[in-house]
Amino acid sequence: MPRFRYRAINAAGEIVKGDVTALHDADLQAQLRAAGLSLIRASKLRQRRLRLSSLPARELINLLFHMQMLLRAGVPIITALQDLRDGADSLELRQVAASLMDRIQNGSTLADAMAADPGIFSEVMVHLVHSGEVTGQLAEVMEELVRSLKWQAELAAQTKKLLMYPAFVTVTITGVVVFLMVYLVPQLVSFIRNMGQEIPFQTRLLIWLSEAFVGYWWIILPAPVVAVMALAAAARANEQVRYKLHEILLAIPALGPVIKKIILARLTDSFALMYRTGIPVIEALGYCEKITSNLPVRRALVRARDRIANGASISDSFAMENLFPSLVVRMLRVGEATGALDEALSNVSYFFTRDIDESIGRVQALIEPVLTVVLGLILGWIMLAVLGPIYDTISKIRT
Numbered sequence: 536m537p538r539f540r541y542r543a544i545n546a547a548g549e550i551v552k553g554d555v556t557a558l559h560d561a562d563l564q565a566q567l568r569a570a571g572l573s574l575i576r577a578s579k580l581r582q583r584r585l586r587l588s589s590l591p592a593r594e595l596i597n598l599l600f601h602m603q604m605l606l607r608a609g610v611p612i613i614t615a616l617q618d619l620r621d622g623a624d625s626l627e628l629r630q631v632a633a634s635l636m637d638r639i640q641n642g643s644t645l646a647d648a649m650a651a652d653p654g655i656f657s658e659v660m661v662h663l664v665h666s667g668e669v670t671g672q673l674a675e676v677m678e679e680l681v682r683s684l685k686w687q688a689e690l691a692a693q694t695k696k697l698l699m700y701p702a703f704v705t706v707t708i709t710g711v712v713v714f715l716m717v718y719l720v721p722q723l724v725s726f727i728r729n730m731g732q733e734i735p736f737q738t739r740l741l742i743w744l745s746e747a748f749v750g751y752w753w754i755i756l757p758a759p760v761v762a763v764m765a766l767a768a769a770a771r772a773n774e775q776v777r778y779k780l781h782e783i784l785l786a787i788p789a790l791g792p793v794i795k796k797i798i799l800a801r802l803t804d805s806f807a808l809m810y811r812t813g814i815p816v817i818e819a820l821g822y823c824e825k826i827t828s829n830l831p832v833r834r835a836l837v838r839a840r841d842r843i844a845n846g847a848s849i850s851d852s853f854a855m856e857n858l859f860p861s862l863v864v865r866m867l868r869v870g871e872a873t874g875a876l877d878e879a880l881s882n883v884s885y886f887f888t889r890d891i892d893e894s895i896g897r898v899q900a901l902i903e904p905v906l907t908v909v910l911g912l913i914l915g916w917i918m919l920a921v922l923g924p925i926y927d928t929i930s931k932i933r934t
Contacts, residue, residue: 589655590631599684635649645668700903802832831858835856848868862886
């Protein structure tokens with residue numbers, strides 16, 4: 536959205552200068568008139584183009600929270616968006632608010648205006664807003680969206696916390712091993728060879744590895760990165776490869792169950808939110824499939840949705856899939872029996888969220904000693920391979 540520098544006159548006849556963000560010249564004049572100013576001259580400022588293809592999660596939450604608070608206070612949508620357009624600190628957020636405002640002024644509903652920016656507003660979000668507009672509960676829907684987005688942001692932070700520590704320690708161990716192989720071991724190799732005795736197998740293996748690192752480091756170091764990139768490319772090109780990788784991810788000891796709980800927590804929270812706003816179960820599960828990136832879970836959802844569409848109960852349909860724990864099935868059965876399916880799903884999400892926090896703590900407590908032991912074994916083997924021949928030589932000299 537362009538920004539204009541203007542020169543205007545106020546009611547006292549004084550010249551006022553400033554700059555303001557506006558959709559076009561007419562919008563600029565309207566804003567100045569509302570402020571009691573008469574435009575004299577205006578020029579458009581040059582600025583970098585901002586992409587509307589995405590919006591940071593923090594800014595999206597701010598947008599929805601701002602609209603929720605003003606709508607709950609009875610402020611019209613146009614006024615709420617105008618306030619955000621004029622007062623937001625983020626240029627991206629002002630641009631999004633201005634785009635929504637422009638579309639609504641041209642006759643679109645809020646849901647239709649949001650649907651025009653699919654990179655910012657997901658299909659699920661658009662559908663929920665549409666339900667809120669139809670039922671007259673838009674402020675309540677906005678509140679639920681803000682809560683869900685905040686919760687998902689915390690969940691994403693927990694996932695990063697789970698993966699960052701082992702990645703950091705692995706990189707550290709790799710750096711130590713490379714330093715030993717490239718710098719330290721070659722300095723000791725010549726000394727070991729000059730001792731004039733038979734070199735043990737483990738020392739020969741260490742020497743061979745060191746020479747391989749020194750001679751072919753330009754192949755060895757980028758090899759893991761190349762392998763990961765090739766595997767990622769294969770996963771993007773072939774769905775079966777992607778399915779197998781996702782299946783392996785869920786089967787990793789200690790780490791896999793936590794990732795599975797994170798996926799199921801987000802799934803049940805989204806399902807509960809859509810059910811609460813009046814979206815039918817079949818349609819809600821269809822949207823859950825789209826927001827679930829893990830293929831084994833997505834295919835299990837597809838099969839469960841097909842069974843429900845053919846007349847089976849929700850709990851029985853989920854019970855036939857081994858991916859869903861007994862807690863999920865049990866709470867679904869309770870929700871069906873009581874007619875409070877959304878509350879039952881929210882309870883599942885709450886339980887998983889608490890369990891995820893504890894599981895991440897346990898996994899991190901487990902990873903630290905395991906990686907320490909691995910590093911100790913590597914260093915111990917290198918020291919044994921280097922000091923073993925030296926100790927044998929000293930022993931022979933004493934005898």
